[in-house]
Amino acid sequence: MGSDMIYEMVTEDIISTITDEINIGSLAVERVCQILSDSEIAGEVLTRVITREKFHGLNLLDVINNEFKELNSIFQDSYDGISVVNKNGMVTRVNKAFERLTGIKIKNVLGVNLHKIKKEGNYFDPTVALKVLETGKPVTILQKFAKGKEIMAIGNPVFDETGKVIWVVVNLRDVTELKQLEEKLRKTQELNAQYLFEMENMRKKYTSEHCLVSKSKEMEKIIELATRVSMVESPVLIQGESGVGKEIIANVLHNMNTKRKKGPLIKVNCGAIPKELIESEFFGYEPGAFTGASRCGKPGFFELAHKGTIFLDEIGDLPLGLQVKLLRVLQEHEITRLGGVKTIKIDVRVVAATNRDLETMIKEKSFREDLYYRINVIPLRIPSLRERKDDIAPLLFHFLDTYNRKYDLKKSLSDEVVECLLKYEWPGNVRELINLIERLVVTTDVQQIGLEHLPHRYRTQMDNNFYRMHQMNLTEAVEELERYMVSKAIQSQKSTYKAAKVLGVSQSTVVRLAKKHKVNHC
Numbered sequence: 466m467g468s469d470m471i472y473e474m475v476t477e478d479i480i481s482t483i484t485d486e487i488n489i490g491s492l493a494v495e496r497v498c499q500i501l502s503d504s505e506i507a508g509e510v511l512t513r514v515i516t517r518e519k520f521h522g523l524n525l526l527d528v529i530n531n532e533f534k535e536l537n538s539i540f541q542d543s544y545d546g547i548s549v550v551n552k553n554g555m556v557t558r559v560n561k562a563f564e565r566l567t568g569i570k571i572k573n574v575l576g577v578n579l580h581k582i583k584k585e586g587n588y589f590d591p592t593v594a595l596k597v598l599e600t601g602k603p604v605t606i607l608q609k610f611a612k613g614k615e616i617m618a619i620g621n622p623v624f625d626e627t628g629k630v631i632w633v634v635v636n637l638r639d640v641t642e643l644k645q646l647e648e649k650l651r652k653t654q655e656l657n658a659q660y661l662f663e664m665e666n667m668r669k670k671y672t673s674e675h676c677l678v679s680k681s682k683e684m685e686k687i688i689e690l691a692t693r694v695s696m697v698e699s700p701v702l703i704q705g706e707s708g709v710g711k712e713i714i715a716n717v718l719h720n721m722n723t724k725r726k727k728g729p730l731i732k733v734n735c736g737a738i739p740k741e742l743i744e745s746e747f748f749g750y751e752p753g754a755f756t757g758a759s760r761c762g763k764p765g766f767f768e769l770a771h772k773g774t775i776f777l778d779e780i781g782d783l784p785l786g787l788q789v790k791l792l793r794v795l796q797e798h799e800i801t802r803l804g805g806v807k808t809i810k811i812d813v814r815v816v817a818a819t820n821r822d823l824e825t826m827i828k829e830k831s832f833r834e835d836l837y838y839r840i841n842v843i844p845l846r847i848p849s850l851r852e853r854k855d856d857i858a859p860l861l862f863h864f865l866d867t868y869n870r871k872y873d874l875k876k877s878l879s880d881e882v883v884e885c886l887l888k889y890e891w892p893g894n895v896r897e898l899i900n901l902i903e904r905l906v907v908t909t910d911v912q913q914i915g916l917e918h919l920p921h922r923y924r925t926q927m928d929n930n931f932y933r934m935h936q937m938n939l940t941e942a943v944e945e946l947e948r949y950m951v952s953k954a955i956q957s958q959k960s961t962y963k964a965a966k967v968l969g970v971s972q973s974t975v976v977r978l979a980k981k982h983k984v985n986h987c
């Protein structure tokens with residue numbers, strides 16, 4: 466077989482492979498190049514392929530042209546500035562973004578040799594590309610332009626098959642905006658930290674000035690949330706059992722709002738207003754609006770709360786008729802006095818509270834669902850005292866101190882009393898605790914208040930222990946008492962030496978008794 470024949474066969478074979486395998490589209494050129502780069506007779510094959518009449522219904526030159534156009538428009542329209550430099554340091558390609566970012570006209574850069582620019586100290590910094598050519602490694606530098614513009618230039622080498630750099634592709638990215646955003650973010654973070662610091666200080670100041678006692682994590686969270694939402698205008702619904710401190714939280718919401726605290730805080734007990742007066746009390750009335758009305762007319766709660774806060778306590782007790790009117794006020798921010806025609810704009814923040822289950826009331830159709838959603842934008846649920854036992858002791862001592870000072874006394878609570886009250890369930894919550902302490906302080910005639918001074922229901926827990934002891938014989942009761950005292954002393958003193966001192970026995974006795982009663986004493 467002559468060499469011409471072999472040539473014919475090889476090229477025909479390659480051409481038909483290309484024809485079979487190429488999918489017309491973006492992969493076409495890539496595939497052609499791949500096959501051709503493997504072939505020694507690439508040039509010949511390419512000419513033959515290109516000169517074939519039609520290629521899958523398309524002229525291959527058109528395919529390559531289209532491909533080139535596509536790649537070129539990607540290159541030109543790239544948001545980053547791109548320049549390509551050849552191994553001799555000559556700029557061979559520059560896109561439009563390059564001109565936009567550097568302000569240098571494309572025609573002034575294209576074809577320029579960077580080594581020359583470097584020597585002449587001309588208009589743009591050639592360092593990146595030259596450094597890449599020099600080192601064969603990627604290089605990144607920050608270039609500063611007029612008017613504070615900062616551009617990040619990233620140069621990457623492209624190697625030939627022998628590992629020599631043949632091109633350098635330089636990407637330019639404007640980082641001025643990024644830097645400005647970074648600076649803005651830093652300032653915002655600083656402000657945020659300062660704001661949190663101030664808020665925390667305000668909270669501490671407020672809670673100490675207003676004797677708001679809290680030690681439990683649960684209550685700390687509520688006060689922190691209340692402080693945070695005091696800054697916004699959204700309605701708040703405070704839920705919790707009677708006496709948990711809902712009103713105290715409403716005070717926080719009003720007083721921590723720098724704008725509103727200068728205005729009034731109007732507290733309304735929705736359950737305490739007679740039905741026939743409720744509308745006139747809420748919205749006020751014009752002179753002579755009804756028999757018995759004042760001749761001067763009267764502003765309602767909403768008008769009085771203008772620029773401040775209205776606290777709608779026991780909102781669950783509001784009659785359905787008034788719920789509709791309240792909803793309208795909350796939506797339209799205006800009221801009309803009874804007997805009046807003029808609407809009055811009001812700027813009021815609404816804080817509502819209830820100890821009733823409003824969701825059940827909605828199901829029972831005694832509370833409007835739409836009003837519920839309107840007032841429940843920020844829900845705050847205050848846990849009962851039995852759910853935050855860590856607050857009991859601080860509250861006991863705080864109010865003991867309050868009443869000692871009020872009545873100029875120096876009463877104290879015995880350990881048993883404190884222990885007993887820590888175990889109590891407090892159905893009336895903080896209000897009940899305050900009442901009990903005042904009663905104990907003023908009714909006892911001894912310095913130290915003991916178990917015997919506690920009303921019976923507070924002692925049930927302790928009584929149970931005595932009752933249990935009455936069921937035992939003397940030896941069992943002594944054993945029980947011994948175990949109880951040793952374990953309590955170790956628990957409170959945290960050391961067997963100190964426990965021994967408290968119990969008036971030697972340390973070895975404490976250790977022996979702890980072992981006997983299986984009390985942990987390490």
Ligand SMILES: Nc1ncnc2c1ncn2[C@@H]1O[C@H](COP(=O)(O)OP(=O)(O)OP(=O)(O)O)[C@@H](O)[C@H]1O
Binds near residue numbers: 677705706709899
């Ligand atoms: N954390 C607290 N620190 C100090 N005093 C408190 C605290 N919580 C509640 N109190 C006091 O307990 C009493 C009852 O609190 P408050 O009136 O706020 O309860 P409430 O939940 O609004 O009750 P109700 O549902 O019956 O209206 C008030 O005298 C209040 O000052």
